[in-house]
Amino acid sequence: MYAALRRGTIVVWIACSAVRAVPAQAGTEELLARAAADLTAGRFAAAEIVYRELAARQPGLIDAHRGLSRALAAQQRRSEAAAVLGGLGEGLLGAGRHAAAAEVLGEAAELAAADPRLQALLGKARLFAQSPQAAIAPLERARELGDASLLTRLYLAAALWESGRPEAAERLYRELVAGAAGPFAAVHQLGRLLLWQGRFAEAAPLLERAAAERPAAADVRFDLAQALAGAGELDGALAAYRRTVELSPGHYKAFYGLARVLARLGGQDAAAREALATYQRLYAAEQEATRRENLERARLDRGWKAIEDGAYREAIGLFERLGASPEALAGTAAAWTLLGDPARAAEHLERAVALAPEREDLRRLLAEARLAAGGDT
């Protein structure tokens, strides 16, 4: 069951965010193989039935959706095929799997090139997958096909900015903010773009407008403070930084800005030092949390890499050295399963479930391990 580790081939939604290995349901691989054989042999309707069943059972099983789409396309049902991939892509996007979403939506958009919604989704997925340059074409195509939505234009402007064309992004934002009733997001983003370019005096009124519209948004207030400080309007900047830290007491960058403005205003050394001390404390805490999280992830991934390489006993050693965290125990269980010892896998999963009883994924793994070991689920 842990053959599901070949991520990108067989993935259950929860696998991305929680445990690195989550078993597909029994028989999944056999069914996939059978459907693929049907597809290759030209038995498209038969393949469609199997893939549809698999996709219904496991909405996150990418290969099932892809296979279904191919089976449909082979039967000249291209719009249905595109819809299958479109749905999958949207789901992947919602789950934060941007690169996989971009890949699937790219296939969908090829099947239905005149569908503005698919083009827009593809552009969004590419933008979120840090491919802003590649996002521009589908977003522009969506607009040509009649997509006049604000979101598509905002994504396009963001893609232009991130791909190194800030002038084009600015033009688009300016189109959107023209008039007093320009949408908040466009006003804010244009303000941020000008701020990024060091055009503080131009950015400030836009960010004033955005802050007036979202008075409780700390990040907007912080951007405004930055613009005012850059433009030399120190009293306004001071007020905006103070409001930012009221709205978000953990906003360490705002404490830094506050300290700098206090220092520039002069005569407020004690207040400036206090703000700097807060800044340092908050920043250090965030850094330490990030360090721990990343280090644990890297250590766990070393174990999963060993599993991918087939070095199951090495993986067990690596996971065991990490102590008794639910993730490490699940990794050890995966390795024991692959070594053909579901009983020991179940033993580790029991400990994992005891540590994290709220984890549905672990309970499912435990049930399957017990079943495989011939015990009671």
Added chain:
Amino acid sequence: MVRLALVGLVLAAPPAGDDPCATPRFTETAADAGVVFTHDPGSRGEYHLPESMGAGLAWLDYDGDGWSDLYAVQSGPFPGGGEPGRLWRNLGTGDDGRATFEDVTERALPDAGGYGQGALAADLDGDGWTDLYLTRFGPDAFLRNRGDGTFEDATAAFGLGLPGWSSSAAAADADGDGELDLYVTRYLVYDPSEELFCGDLERGLRRFCDPVLFAGAEDRFFVNRGGRFEDATAAAGLAGAAGKGLGVVFTDLDGDRRPDLYVANDLTPNFLFRNLGRRFEDVSLFSGAAANREGAFEAGMGIAVGDVDGDGDPDLAVTNFDVETNTLYLNLGSMQFEDVSARSGFGTPSFNLLGFGVALADFDRDGGLDAWVANGHIFEHPPRENVTHAQRDLLLLGDGRGGFRERRCPWLEERPLVGRGLAVADYDRDGDADVAIVNNGGPLQLWRNDAEAGGWLAVEAESVGTTVDVVDAGGRRRRRWVTAGDSYQSTSERRPLFGLGASSPAAVEVAWPDGRRTRLQGLRPSPGGSGDRGAGLAMRFR
């Protein structure tokens, strides 16, 4: 030793035509000049972080013939390293005006290999000959110049040999006793045996781990006690400076004639230590140069120092990660700095680039400092689509008033590499700044500057801590600071070189580290002079 020689003064040549890429115009000439070198990171598929850091280089006149020689650091194999880098002797220019080099590694350098990172060239033992301090993953090394064309491994004899992971080093007479002291930036506490996998398992992409996973190693400050170095980190008030340092410069930032320290740290606050005489005061956060305008601590890599806005004090340029942009801190006086990266045009061109080595020099000889940044990503597959591993370098032309504009030319972009250490020197002594770059896992590049326009003036004032002012007829003053160690793990030539544009210099003023001052007036170009091409005026003081 205090030495001054005004070795070149050439007044304005006719400006180039309409081609914006004509001035400055560089030609990559490493092979033609006889400088053939490929850096080896020693990668064996385990993605050890030191393999991503590349190496530096140093310009030094090791044989005292007046021509800048070149030393390049070698790294791999990891972790023990191999050869002790390579040294090329500058043979000077031939009839065609082109300088060539001879590889003298075998006869000049001792067998003192290690996994190299950086090189500081400075006369650390005070005998008049430039030595090499080599930073490493593993014990650092001190190669003493014996003055006979060879170096000896004098690490132990001088009390050096710092273990762990060092990156950049800089030297200056910090305590005013006439001897060069040493600051060594240290990167991470890194254990190669730690079992980690960083990257994207789903896509099968392994990457170097983020430095945020590791604790920073503490920088070290060594005081020179007559040829033996003593660790004075704590005594000087520098204990606990563990900021994951990658770049360092030692220069007088507040005009009190004492060299201050500025350190570029990776994702932690950059350090700014004010020199109080025998101790340093940490003014990092209050100075405004510890973080960017937003208050974010960036991935500081390299540092260049220079007066980019012509107000007479040194400003600071720091290279960073992509998306962050490089940062330019203008010196406001009284140890206050302002991040002007966006409005100056210095930062935004680097949005999709990852900068390491950096130099401020007047490449086009128009009187304003320009910048060259060596770029190259850490990751073979950077997460952002329009960011690549090998990258083009960045050439920014300065207007002398703090503004920069990128100059994009085909010759600069035709062969992107993974740039790391960068250092400048007028190695062919034709009055313009040339550039050498060590690329991680790639060839060393030697960019010869063939500037045609603008006059120039070179002042040989090699004492670290010297400032040189050139004053034009209108009273406008341009200043250079003589430093040892800057950029990223590198050392540039110390001879201050001024582009004059169309102006005529009325005087040169030199303030020596020991407090003496020299003023030269009535400067006129004359034929000959220290082997320089064209007209020049040669004056030498000892």
